[in-house]
Amino acid sequence: MPSTPSAPPPAVVASTVRRLVESPWAEDDRERQRQFEAWGVVPHAEVPDHPRWGVGIPGWGDALMCWSWDDRVGLVGVGWFLWGSLDAAAREAAATALMGSLSAEFGRPSIRDGQRCEWRIWELPGVTVEFCPCGERVQVHVLASSLAVDESEARGIHVA
DSSP, X not given: OOOBTTBOXXXXXXXXXXXXXXXXXXXXHHHHHHHHHHHTOOOSEEETTEEEEEEOOTTSTTOEEEEEEETTTEEEEEEEEEOTTSOHHHHHHHHHHHHHHHHHHHXXXXXXXXXXXXXXXXXXXXXXXXXXXXXXXXXEEEEEHHHHHHHHHHHTEEEX
């Protein structure tokens, strides 16, 4: 798939996910900003009315980014909504490539049934990676496992 301004290469997304999985997470906002810089995912514009959402990540085109914060522990999740301006075939190709990269990195995922799509889930030590290849944007979320595991039974996760 050719790289366009609206299409971060799947390998860049997979590499960023791997760095999140391998890194300790920020305990304060200044540290979070330094980590985002190190990971190459600093959004340059906020999404109005959403203080933990941003756009304008260099090389990531129209990707939306969000993060979750718990005042007791710090950063507990990061997510991206990718490839919104690509046509369906290009978005599907990017999602397939990203799924392959994530599976090569983290192994066989579990599946969580969703309303419109089956989510792929990788339960890793301390971290859960969630991937949804369907819809107007491909979604990738990296969450503190305590957050994701608490909800997994309610979400209907099963092994693929």
